[in-house]
Every structure is written in C-alpha cells, then in structure tokens.
Amino acid sequence: MEATTSNGKFKVIGTRPIRHDGIDKVIGRAKYGADYAFPGMLFGKVLRSPHAHARIKSIKTDKALKLPGVKAVVTAADLPEAANRLEQAGEMAINPHYLSMNILARDKVLYDGHAIAAVAATSPHIAEEALKLIEVDYEVLEPAMTVDAAMKPGAPILLPDLRNREEGDKQTNVAQHYQFKRGDVEAGFRAADYVVEREFNTAMVHQGYIEPHNAVGIYNADGQATIYCSTQGAFDVRSLSAQVLGVPVGKIKVVPAEIGGGFGGKTTIYLEPLSVLLSKKTGHPVKLVMTRSEVLRASGPTSGSKIKVKMGATRDGKIVAAQVWMAYEAGAFPGSPVGAGAMTILAPYTIENLQIDAYDVVVNRPKTAAYRAPGASNAAMASETVIDELAEKCGIDPLDLRIQNGVKEGSPQVVGPPFRRIGFIETCEAIKNSDHYKSPLSGPYRGRGVASGFWFNAGMQSSATVNIHTDGTASVVTGSPDIGGSRASMAMITAEVLGLPVTDVRPLVADTDSIGHTDVTGGSRVTFATGMAVYEAAQDAARQLRERAAKVWEVKPEDVELHDGVLSLKEKAEGKAPMTIKEMATKLARTGGPIIGRASVNARGVGPAFATTCVDVEVDPDTGKVQILRCTIAQDVGKAIHPSYVEGQMQGGTAQGIGWGLNEEYFYDQKGILRNTGLLDYRMPTCLDLPLIETILVEVPNPGHPLGVRGVGEVSIVPPPAALANAIYRAVGVRMTETPMSPPRLLKAILKKRAAEETQSAAAD
C-alpha cells in the first residue's frame, strides 16, 4: 500500500480541524455512561469487603431484601462457574475464572473493596442503606501486601489452586516467571569498566480517569441483554460479560457511551454483568455507578514493583551487560504487566549480554488493569536512572550515551524480529537540539534530567464502513470508542482519501450489533489499526465511485480516476465532463444503489513508539517538594494525522508520568486497608502543579501503515519518573530509587545525605 494523495502531499492529514463531537462536549449534551436514564430504571450499589484477606463463612441478604424499595440482591451464587484458562483481552491476559471471582467474591475476599454482593433499589440511597443490612460473616486472614511479603516462604496464600511451572505442585503467590537472555552476562560485566547496581521500589498507582465506572443493564424477556457503559472496548465488554454470565456473545449488545477517560482501566469489566444480573432479576433497567472510593479500592490500578537493575559499560560509553530482576504486584489475581515491563526495560538499547527475570506476584490488592504502556514506566524508572548514572561515570552527556547505544532499524529486540524503521535516536537528537536543552539552567537546587521510553503499540482487529450519502457527503462508522479525539482522525483519513472537506464526513462510534468486531481502544492502536480499516474502507468507497462513474460514462472503471473529490476520465473525452462526488451521489440509485465502502483488518505492521523527555526541576531542600520549571517531550509519532490531538497525547501522558513520579501512591495500612480512597489524598497533578508541556513531534513514518501512522497514545508516560529522578539528582545530589518522589521521601533522602556529609566532615576534622 502507498500513501495515495495527489503529489504525495496531504490536504487534510496534518491539519487541525475542530473535532466533530466537540460541540456536544462543550455544551454538556454528550452522553457519558452515567448520563443514561430509562423509564422504570433502578439503581444498583455494590457491597465491598472491609478486609484485605478473609474467608466468607456466610452471606445473609434477607434483611436487605425486606427494606422498602429494594428489588433484588445478587451474590456469587448467581454467577455460573467460568472457565479457568488465560485469554487475551487487549493488552492484558484475562482468566474468566478469576474475572468472575473479581466481579463477585466466591469463597474468599482478596482485597479491601472486593465486591461481595449487589443490590438494586428504587433509589441509589435506598440501595446504599440496603448494603448495611447484608450480613457477612468473615474469618479474617493475614494479608500479603507486597511482593516481598507474598514471595517469602510461608507467606499467606491467596489462591489455593495457583501453581507455577517451577515450583511444581507447591501452593504459591508467584503466578509466572518470565526469563529473557542474550549473550553471556558474566562475561559482559567482566568487560565493563563501570558497573552500576541499584534496587528500586515503585508504588501502586491508579489510572485516575475522572469518570467513575458505570453501567446500565437492560435484560429483556427474550433473553437479549443491552449494556450501556463507558468502556474502551464494547466488544470486550460483550465477550467478557458473556463469559461471566455464561451466555453466548450474541445475547448481549453493548452500546459504548462517551467515555470519560480510561488509560487502560476501562478495558475490563466490573459492573456490567451485575447490571444485567440485577435487570434479569427485577425486570427493570438497572444503573450502577461507582463512587470515587470504589474506583480507587476496586478498579484499575497498575502494579507497584520491586526492580533490581545492574548495568555495565566500558569507559567509552558502550553498554556491555545488563541484568534485571523484577517483581510486579498483580493484585489479587494473576496478570500484572510484568512481561511487558521485562520486554520494555532495555528495549531502547542494543546490549549484547543481558538477562531479565520477571515475576508476576499476587498480593491482597485490587486486580491490576492496563495503564498506559502497562509496566513500562516503573521499569524505565529503574533502567533510565541507572543509564544516567553510567553516563555520569563515563563522563558522557546522557543523551549522547543513549544515541551511542540506541536501537535503530535492524537492531535486535528483546523478543521478536529486528526493529524496522524506528525513530528512537531521532527523539534523543530532537531533545539535544531543542531550545530547552540548549538553554542554560542556573540557580541553587535546580537540575535538569532526561530519560527515554519505549512502547510496542498494538495492531489487532478493527472494522470500518464508509457510507456515501445522496448529497455527496459521507459518514465513517467504526467500533473504536473515542477517548481522545479519534473521531476527528477517522473523518480526516476518510476525507483525505475521498477528497472531501473534513466537515463533509461525519464520524460515528457504533454499538456491537452495528459494526464488525473491533478490539479495544488501547495499545495506541486506534489511529493505527482502525485508521487502517478506515483508510481501506474509504478506498473501497472510492473504487465503487469510480465504477459508478464508469457506468455513467460507459467506460471501463480503470479509465476513471478520483482526485480531490472529482471523478474524471484519465483521458479527456467529449461529453464526459468531470463529476464531483456530490454530482455522482445523485446518480447512485440509477447506477446500482447506495455505496458502502467497507473494510476489516487484523492489523500487522505495528510501528513501535519511542519518546525522550527533558525536565527541569527546583527542589525545596527544607520540604523535599519538587517544582517543575520546564518540560519538553520529543516523540516519534510516525505521521501525525491531527497534530493537536497527538500533542495532547504527549502532554497527557507526560502529566500522568509526572504524577506517578512525584505524588501518586496507594497507602495501605498494616491490615491491608486502603487509606487514601479520595482524590484529595490520592494526589494527581493539578493545573497549578504543571508548566506548559512543550512537544516535539518527530515524524519517522511507520513502513507498516499506508499513511505512516504509528501509535502515539502511550509512550509519553514512560520517561517522566526517571527524567524527574535524574533532574532531582542534579538539583540536590541524591539518587532516588523509590516512587513517588514525594516531599517526605525526598526530604528523607536529602537529610540522609546531609547527615552522611556531616559525619564525613566531622571525621575529617
């Protein structure tokens, strides 16, 4: 395939039109999941565990059912047994057995907030009152809250049936051990002039979408169910809910509402099957919406981790060996992103000798879900600060060290074939040549840090149709929920191919009955894979337009061309004047009926993403608070379809990475109870915490996409924690090995350094 636009130049792609769904979103008319209401609708609430780890001895619901206004209560007894095997769902693997146990706890509760029962009532307040009337008898068990606690001999066992290949029939909390090896690590370290070895601990963090999870379920007497919800993947909600409910996929239709952020956290299900179960029991539509506390206690988060990195380099800056040990908190059920962490942690560099051991460990915390480049940010916190330290030891600029060792086309990947055309080194060079990096930074307690990041990006399945209307305008229909402006990109690709103004193309996101299967909005795949389907569907519509014009002119279709929305003969002929699509559209009925262009893809040719971020900080040495003075990110974006929304992805991911690096963390007490269940104490960056975020769009076209697109959504979150740590080191001389680098942690490190210096100078006296 080729980028087919006249003169190889784009007319629409690369411009910045106003998004088609924008007006509805600025006047408050856009309908998000919680905005749906139906006649007779009931409201559901979920009873959640107050313990981190306990056996459920009994659940009594009769008092709750007697409360006026309460219509139904469901527990795990209402769910069928689901298959115990791993299935791929977006960027994460899901085991239906464990998924079902996460929707409603069976014999045990495995974390504070674990769902136990759900109530439907005539008002949300009555449903909430009813929760207090459900009596659960628990046998409280000791929790295992960290990977250290869960991996030590004699640790409390979360899942009695969990086994791994290495430990045979022994009960364990280690669900998986991945190992990646290349070359001879021992020999590599022997050849190194400098070796840096550090141990890191990163805290569990949440995606932090502003819109809580929601679902409205409507079960019909004919056994058909409809779910309205905010999700990144309507088809995944359908298939996962069908598995949990034990019904065929065709019995469920999912209507994706507007979605108020997801970042990976809305690729799985929580409330959706409950809404259907409760609707089935009551005969009414049932709406469930999580509170913020439920969102934090029981949805989302991504793993906290312990990571050990050892790297060696020769005096001239060649990295010769790397060894990594990493263990990620999976939450209560297997499936942390540690595999992805392992495959990303050294991905930007060509290192001949490496060994990576990675462990997926269940702990008494909520089951983790995907979060923007899952597993890569905490991994990069470790590797990218060690790289910085090596650069310092070698006396080489940290960007130069990255450029010297950086991967390029043909470099080996940790897993899989060598890289195709990629733009990692270009992102380092873009930062090196930026006004930011060239501007001197002066003043006390100020420092500048850089770090880089890698993300695979995803392909997977997408479908699209392009309808030509009778007035010559078009609509483009996909199954990809629009989480950040992707409708505009889909319309732009259609407009580019057909030669229509972008305002003449209406983009739509369809429900699961109205479009072919489409995988999640995740893995930075929408503009890449759904964009590829849209591109091909628009080409299909264009082909049909040419065929119809050929019919009108009584020539062969190959004699007709379509350029800039005008159909014409390749060789001019008397009485056969060029026609606009608008003119052709009026002749569709006479030439064979409506035109629907269609395409479906299982997209190959994914182009990985790289980003390099530069950040200037000022540290308050008395409080440990970090102020960000300036921040620039350079990212290889392949080809930016709508540059504003590409910049938006880069800025948004950077802000999340800054939150991860500086402030955000789950605080569990000794009993395993989450102590910061609100947005005051789960401290995400506010407007006042951040500077303007400068973006440099590096466009190295992806050879695997007709327009050169590579995913842009995720990689921006990867570099910030490490870039901040490196900047903090230059500001106050301490190497941070924990996230978040919050004021108390940083202050402790500063005071420790000060005390060590005082001891040293006292000894010298």
Add this chain to the structure above:
Amino acid sequence: MSKKTLVETTINGEAVEFLCEPRQSLLECLRDVLELTGSKEGCLTGDCGACSVLVDGRAVCSCLMLGVEAQGKNIRTVEGLADGTALHPLQQKFLEHASLQCGICTPGILVSATALLNRNPDPTEQEVRYALAGNLCRCTGYDKIVRAVLDAAKAMKSGARPNRAA
C-alpha cells in the same frame, strides 16, 4: 427518609421548581431530577470539580451543596453558557485549541473558567492555573486548557460577545 421539599430557583435564566429529598445534593438534583446531565460526578467530595456550577456567579462544587440550598439562588450550569446556538468564547476556544480529550472534566472547567473571566477579564497564566486548580483533568496535562482560557480572555477583550453568563 423525610419528605420531599419544593425548591424554587433559577437555572440558566429560567425559573425552575423541583422536588428533592433533604439528602440529595444539588448535583443529584440537576442530573437525576432535572435531567441536566452536563454537570458530571467525578468524586462527590469536592476534589475534582467536574460538577462545578455557578451559584450567584460563584463557582461551586454542586456535589457539596444540597439541592434544598438552591432555594432562591441563581444557578448556571454548562448547559447555560452558550447563547442559543452561539457558543461562549471559552467553548469556542476549547474546540479550536483541542483542549478536551475525553471531555468529562470540560463542563466543570468551562464553568470555573467563566467564573474567573467574570471577575478577572485579563488573567495571567498563573492566575488561570490557580483558578482551575480545583478542576482535575487527567487527559490533557492542562496545557491546551490554559492556552484556550488565555486566548478566550483575549478574544473577549477584543470584542467577542460579552460574557453574559453569571
């Protein structure tokens, strides 16, 4: 549960009467009783600002105010910022600057920004950031939001339609 109370108030310039339970927040009344779902629920604790509305011109988290407290007040929600089909300059600039991604925080941010520009038509970047510090956005990193508010202030000063929303 005590009886419902009749609340007489003004919403987006119209006299409105509604019945609510004493325990219902203004946000719940707007969304579930009056079907004004533009104001969003993000936290119910006043931390995220997605439910922001103007009460007598002041930006307030409607999740922290009871429905009965709306009695006699003048309330403006995101649905009442535009003048018919003419968008408020802030709304227009948010579209032009691509200031929203998912859009869930947008109603609250537009309301807070309206309150800011009503009292300070010429804010600095820092003043914009301070005024919006109670509105969390997780998608954008705030960059394009801040730029849009500054640009809207500029447009309004140079004669775009006066800001009537209060």
